[in-house]
Amino acid sequence: MDRGDSKARFANVVIPHLDDAYSLARWVTGNRADAEDVVQEACLRAFRGIGGFTGGNGRAWVLTIVRNAAYDWLRKNRPPAVVHVDDLEAVERMRSADDAAPAPDNPEAALIARADEVKLEAAIASLPAIFRETLVLRDVQGLDYREIATITDVPIGTVMSRLARARRRVIEMLGAHG
């Protein structure tokens, strides 16, 4: 692919998804300045890799790169926030044990519906990164399970359990501190 093609493809494939890219980066890194750095790095990678884009879902392709760049950033800047692949199962088991506890009797849906922006953001921000990204990709960015599975490189079953657990925890937090 020559240079002109690369630029045209980059403009067509990547730039339309810049807001989504930034949004995901902001949720993973937790702040604007770092999110901008992550997006810029991701766009450079996307630009270099555009020849390898096979067509199809451009948004999922861009978000995969953003997600990888964001995790590289987390590893470098906040290693404890990153759960390594080997630890995932342990985390999932841990969460699973939590979920086995009976749900609180009275976290009223109305209470959750009234939760203000600050509480909501804080609750989501307190989730471990892999649960947070799954929840954000689904409920903020509106991607379907298959796309989320592609972006986070896990089976759909894992997306389902992460999403269910992420929602359950946020509901518990909003219910308990409401």
Place this chain on the structure above:
Amino acid sequence: MTENDLLLLNAYIDGELDPAHVLEFEQRLAEDRALADERARIEALRGAMRERLPRATASPELRRRVAALARPFAIDWGARRRGLGAMAASIAVAFAVGSAATYLAIRGDREEPELLVSSHMRALMASQPVEVASSDRHTVKPWFNGKLPQSPRVIDLAAQGFPLAGGRIDVISLTPAPTLVYRARQHVISLTALPVSLRSRGPIRPIDGYNVVEWTDGTLAYWAVSDLAAPELENFAKAFRAGDAEP
């Protein structure tokens, strides 16, 4: 409510439950109070997220910086790449003896085969030819994910006599490229995936005793380098092409 109920409920709310199960699940929702309550809580959470969390938008400054990448008069990485590629080739000539240098002088077109053979040789001289050592493709494939925009097809060829040894990242013509490492008896095969723009132009001759085979699946150009005999390396290429990447 079991954990499985919770998964089904979430999938139902997200419209991901297949039609055959939707009716059945709705019936359960109508009968199971706890399930219906949880549904209300999840819907409330989704509604709150939709309404209260402002969609983040890229700042004009970020937009400008990214758009600059795609403008015709931005830094020409292509020219830099060609320049550095030529430099890399001349370094290779300086250090190579005999055949490699001769081929460069004769062919004068693409430097990828030489660069791939160089990477393969350097990998063999390192204590390990791989950065991630595993015969399990489910370990090797995710390893690439954090490092490259796309991870390559990883195929298990142990049954065909080519067990997977692991993977590494090579940089070919300034393009970071995933390289899978397979073994064939005592020999090592480096299989590098490059953009199709870096595919070969015509037959590739052996370089310094290493055979090079290239093919493309339309998406990527695959380059295999090894000191295996040419027909055996062709067999490896055939097995990989015929292989199924899905579990």
